[in-house]
Amino acid sequence: MQLSNQDLSQIDEDELLNLPEEELRYLSIKLLNDLKEARERLSQNSRNSSRPPSSEAPWDKAATDNTNDQEQTEIDKSAETEDTVTPPSPSKKDQQQSADPNNEHQEPRKPGKQPGAQGFGRTQKLAITHYQDHYPEICACCHQTLEPRHAIAYAAYETINVEWGDVEHPGILVTHTKHTLYEVVCANGHITRKEVSRSSHAQLPGISRTEWRLVGPGLAAMIVCLAYRMRLSRERIQEFYMTG
Ligand SMILES: [Zn+2]
Known part of the structure; x- marks a missing residue:
């Protein structure tokens, strides 16, 4: 999607009538692309297309296929602690309630552990090593x-990562x-x-991949390597990082 929910909420008929022609052209291209993508998504489930039910992801079978950016963010956040075996269903209602960015009076979903969810909090607070601004x-x-x-x-948001050194700076570096x-x-x-x-x-x-993760790409790759190449259990991997 090229326009976020917030972008869309700022556009109305008066807005379109008053926009200069060139700006209107750019906007209409985005609107067209988003409309095409939205229609493609609409047709991508077994209930209204030729796709068999078995081709659908298990998490899509029960729920309606109405994910939007905001809801996806909520899912991403709740998936941040990848060791957590949290079924998505209990918080599904919360996600849908917080999916409407137009509702100013809504209480925002608090980051981190949700009430009732099994939690694995960070036991140590690392100092920030880098700051990155995104405009x-x-x-x-x-x-x-x-x-x-x-x-x-x-x-x-914060990201913890491991970065591999080079000939001049050997070893691995943990960044926060x-x-x-x-x-x-x-x-x-x-x-x-x-x-x-x-x-x-x-x-x-x-399912979307996103940069909004506590675990950075290097650290994620290392965890995958330890789990699938070295065949370590999650407990052993945790032990490795706790003592490392
Ligand atoms: Zn503008």
Whole structure:
């Protein structure tokens, strides 16, 4: 999706009538692409397409296929502690309730452990080693270039990663990076947020890969290696990191 729910909420009929022609062209391309993608997704389940029920992911069978960006974020957050064996169903209701970004009065879903969920909290707090700021460059609605100096931070997340050294700096380095996401208002008054990058795979509808993870790519690769190449149990892997 090229336009987020927040972008869409800022566009109405008056807005379209008043936009200059060039900006309207850019916006209409995004609207067209999103509409095509949304229709493709609509047709991608066994109930209304030729796909057999067995081709559907188990988590899609019970629920309706109405995931949107916000809901996906909630799923991503709840999946952050990958050792947690949390069934998605108990918090499903919460996710759907918090899926509407237009509702200002709604209490936001608190980050971290949800009531009733089995928790595996971080037992140690590492110092931040790096800071990374992420700014939107172009207005999502009218394609204007945005000025980072007008940016306001709206969200942040932390990533722990291992990075491999090179000949000059051998060994491995543990990094703890704080990522801050910013929003910027354009001259037409649209607010554009820098979103984390997401991607999905055709074989896994409804599942997206995202940068919004506590476990960074290097650390994730190492865990996978320990689990599947070295065949260590989750307990052994935990022991390795606790004593390492
Ligand atoms: Zn704009």
